[in-house]
Amino acid sequence: MADRFDLLIFDWDGxxxxxxxxxxxxxxxxxxxxxLAVPSRQQASYVIGYGLNEAMRFLAPDATAAQVAQIVDAYKTHYLARDGEIALFDGVAEALAHYRSAGYQMAVATGKSRRGLDRVLEQTGMGAFFETTRCADECHSKPHPQMLEEITELLGVAPQRSVMIGDTTHDLQMALNAGTPALGVAYGAHPKADLAALQPLGLFDTFAELDGWLREHG
Structure with missing residues (x-):
């Protein structure tokens, strides 16, 4: 069993x-x-981690409800056409197996829908590693702390014995709001400087660096 944390909570995308x-x-x-005006890559990356409706409303604050619904539907069409091509980062499957054998509990807190998360967990074969998962269509969207609060309560782990691991400021702010330590990864959606401003316990440029830290300090 790990000395510092009992529960590892991962974001999924990025x-x-x-x-x-x-x-x-x-x-x-x-x-x-x-x-509608097409957001820049930076603008589109910023909303990763939000629920779909929240993300599109953020990017198009003047859009009507009908337009937001159209954007969401169009997004799903484009994303689902290629989501089978998405790969896990190198070393993820091996690392999750190691954490399980080391005695950690694990969970996912994601901006994906329940249907979307279940789909990728089945595609990747990673579902068996996680005790529980929370999605944006069944909880408040990040950075609201509800996902983390429900996960830690369900699994009986104190927030201070849990760690949230994510690639966006929404992940790290959610952890702050829940009183949970956080680790940031700078190879995903948000710039490293923005992640650093929220003062995570560690900030890593690759999954391999994150994995090394967890094995040594987790």
């Missing part, structure tokens, strides 16, 4: 799965389909 580019491009194509 943290375990190399999906940032597809999500960003799918957002841009969806806006083009609906005939």
């Amino acid at each position: 943290t375990l799965a190399d999906s940032t580019a597809l999500i960003t491009r799918s957002i841009q194509l969806a806006f083009a389909d609906v005939g």
Whole structure:
């Protein structure tokens, strides 16, 4: 059993799965389909981690409810056409197996929908590693602390004995709001400087660096 943490809570997109580019491009194509101004890559990357409706409303604050629904539908079409191509970052499967054998509990807190997360967990075969998962369509969207609060309560682990691991400021702010330590990864959606400003316990440029830290300090 780990000395510092009992529970590892992972974001999915951009943290375990190399999906940032597809999500960003799918957002841009969806806006083009609906005939609205296409967000920049930086703008589209910023909303990764939000629930879909929250993300599109953020990017198009003046859009009608009908337009937001159209954007969401178009995004799903573009994303689902290629989501089978998404790979886990190198070393993820082996690392999760190690953490399980080392005695950690593990969970996922993601901006994906329940249907979307279940789909990728089945595609990757990673579902068996996680005791529980929380998604944006069954909880408040990040950075609200509900996902982390429900996970830690369900698994009976104190927030201070849990750690949230993610690639966006939304992940790290959610951890702060929940009183949970956090680790940031700078190979996903948000710039390293923005992640550093939220003062995570560690900030890593590759999954291998994160894995090394967890094995030594977790």
